[in-house]
Amino acid sequence: MTQSTARESTRERLVAAAYDLFDERGYDATTVDAVAERAGVGRTTFFRAFRSKDDVVLPDHDAVLARVGARLDAVPSGAGATAVATAASEAAHLVLDHYLTEGDRARARYRLTRTVPSLRQREVAGLQAYQRVFREFFRGRVGDGESGEVRAEVLAAGVVTAHNHVLRRWLRAEPGDPVAALDRALADVLRMFAPPRPSRTRVVVLETPDDVDDLEEVVRSVRSALEP
Amino acid sequence: MTQSTARESTRERLVAAAYDLFDERGYDATTVDAVAERAGVGRTTFFRAFRSKDDVVLPDHDAVLARVGARLDAVPSGAGATAVATAASEAAHLVLDHYLTEGDRARARYRLTRTVPSLRQREVAGLQAYQRVFREFFRGRVGDGESGEVRAEVLAAGVVTAHNHVLRRWLRAEPGDPVAALDRALADVLRMFAPPRPSRTRVVVLETPDDVDDLEEVVRSVRSALEP
DNA sequence: GGGTCACGGGTACTGCGTACCATGACGGCA
DNA sequence: TGCCGTCATGGTACGCAGTACCCGTGACCC
Numbered sequence: 208m209t210q211s212t213a214r215e216s217t218r219e220r221l222v223a224a225a226y227d228l229f230d231e232r233g234y235d236a237t238t239v240d241a242v243a244e245r246a247g248v249g250r251t252t253f254f255r256a257f258r259s260k261d262d263v264v265l266p267d268h269d270a271v272l273a274r275v276g277a278r279l280d281a282v283p284s285g286a287g288a289t290a291v292a293t294a295a296s297e298a299a300h301l302v303l304d305h306y307l308t309e310g311d312r313a314r315a316r317y318r319l320t321r322t323v324p325s326l327r328q329r330e331v332a333g334l335q336a337y338q339r340v341f342r343e344f345f346r347g348r349v350g351d352g353e354s355g356e357v358r359a360e361v362l363a364a365g366v367v368t369a370h371n372h373v374l375r376r377w378l379r380a381e382p383g384d385p386v387a388a389l390d391r392a393l394a395d396v397l398r399m400f401a402p403p404r405p406s407r408t409r410v411v412v413l414e415t416p417d418d419v420d421d422l423e424e425v426v427r428s429v430r431s432a433l434e435p
Numbered sequence: 436m437t438q439s440t441a442r443e444s445t446r447e448r449l450v451a452a453a454y455d456l457f458d459e460r461g462y463d464a465t466t467v468d469a470v471a472e473r474a475g476v477g478r479t480t481f482f483r484a485f486r487s488k489d490d491v492v493l494p495d496h497d498a499v500l501a502r503v504g505a506r507l508d509a510v511p512s513g514a515g516a517t518a519v520a521t522a523a524s525e526a527a528h529l530v531l532d533h534y535l536t537e538g539d540r541a542r543a544r545y546r547l548t549r550t551v552p553s554l555r556q557r558e559v560a561g562l563q564a565y566q567r568v569f570r571e572f573f574r575g576r577v578g579d580g581e582s583g584e585v586r587a588e589v590l591a592a593g594v595v596t597a598h599n600h601v602l603r604r605w606l607r608a609e610p611g612d613p614v615a616a617l618d619r620a621l622a623d624v625l626r627m628f629a630p631p632r633p634s635r636t637r638v639v640v641l642e643t644p645d646d647v648d649d650l651e652e653v654v655r656s657v658r659s660a661l662e663p
Numbered sequence: 664g665g666g667t668c669a670c671g672g673g674t675a676c677t678g679c680g681t682a683c684c685a686t687g688a689c690g691g692c693a
Numbered sequence: 694t695g696c697c698g699t700c701a702t703g704g705t706a707c708g709c710a711g712t713a714c715c716c717g718t719g720a721c722c723c
Contacts, residue, residue, distance in 0.1 A: 675715105
């Protein structure tokens with residue numbers, strides 16, 4: 208084995224361990240130490256393979272952003288939701304080549320050539336699920352001291368990340384209905400990015416009389432939410 | 436003195452100490468301990484006044500996000516590109532006004548007299564990538580019945596991104612006049628949220644005879660739009 | 664055999680953010 | 694006047710991300 212192959216193996220083991228733990232405990236509850244321990248390597252090795260914990264989910268981030276932006280730039284003004292969803296899907300697929308390892312890439316290419324049409328149909332509806340992912344991600348993180356880069360790039364990278372994770376699980380060829388597998392993977396993504404603690408804080412803007420009426424509804428909902 | 440006033444005073448002292456230290460050492464080199472010490476309060480008090488170190492320069496974050504959402508919710512589903520773009524621009528300016536008021540106050544009090552590390556190149560490139568992504572997200576959702584919540588989510592991400600970018604650029608000011616650097620950063624953000632150029636692409640559905648009649652009208656309007 | 668080099672491991676450190684507990688000031692109350 | 698609840702504050706300890714530095718190991722070359 209050459210050195211580069213050995214390093215790739217270590218990196219792959221870290222990725223597998225990380226995603227396993229993300230599935231089990233969620234992203235925030237997964238520590239770097241746990242990832243390194245499960246991968247059977249030291250903590251230092253982890254930070255040599257990845258610049259940060261986020262880097263496991265968002266490798267080579269800048270290149271990804273550039274490619275996504277270039278693909279989206281090709282969408283003409285006034286295009287409908289389907290065109291945008293297709294572009295997002297294609298952009299995500301575009302970066303899969305950058306994300307997946309050699310072995311996964313071969314499998315991905317093989318499967319995508321046969322299943323991309325149906326996948327795209329699925330994506331058009333699935334984009335709304337991704338929006339939920341983003342919403343949940345933001346709810347738990349915006350303004351809570353997360354680094355600015357994470358906040359800034361969630362929108363652009365979130366779709367790629369979710370897509371990546373979904374396809375990564377999907378391409379593992381789970382037996383059974385692939386659509387059901389995709390749904391399970393999506394559920395895993397939602398759980399992975401769920402906020403650590405549900406917020407009991409509600410922000411209400413009062414500018415019009417209707418806002419006051421809405422406030423009463425908010426009060427009721429909060430009150431009921433606080434009931435055991 | 437009431438308690439709320441005393442707490443406000445503490446908060447103000449913390450803000451003053453923080454910007455003092457940001458001025459002297461830069462944002463990253465300023466620790467929370469140093470801010471608390473200079474303000475003459477304990478570390479715990481700092482985290483009671485601000486949820487995080489970022490919160491010192493990103494105050495009232497949730498409220499601002501709510502205002503953005505409220506503004507965008509006022510746009511009816513199916514509104515045209517101009518209405519959405521206008522709402523987005525107004526919401527962006529609303530947020531920027533809020534934050535830049537804080538910034539102006541601090542800027543008036545504390546001059547950035549020291550040169551701190553210059554803006555990293557990847558941040559400059561990143562802003563352009565965000566610009567494309569956000570614009571495309573908006574463009575794809577215009578008129579397709581998406582809820583205002585989705586638009587709010589997207590623009591909130593953009594606003595947070597943009598504002599954070601401005602502040603980072605400011606706090607890590609480039610060599611030269613910090614005020615001019617801030618103005619340039621602001622100009623970038625405002626340009627980022629400027630309404631996109633009017634589309635020259637029209638999607639026409641032909642299902643009834645009336646549609647054909649409409650096509651002629653479309654042709655005329657496009658033709659006139661193409662006139663200089 | 665010895666030197667080099669890439670890689671992994673270990674250790675200690677800084678800093679952010681949280682949890683928990685003690686304290687002292689303030690105000691109500693008997 | 695003295696007791697007591699409340700609350701802002703401060704101190705301490707902890708967890709975790711990320712960095713710096715040093716050391717061990719094994720492959721490779723001269």
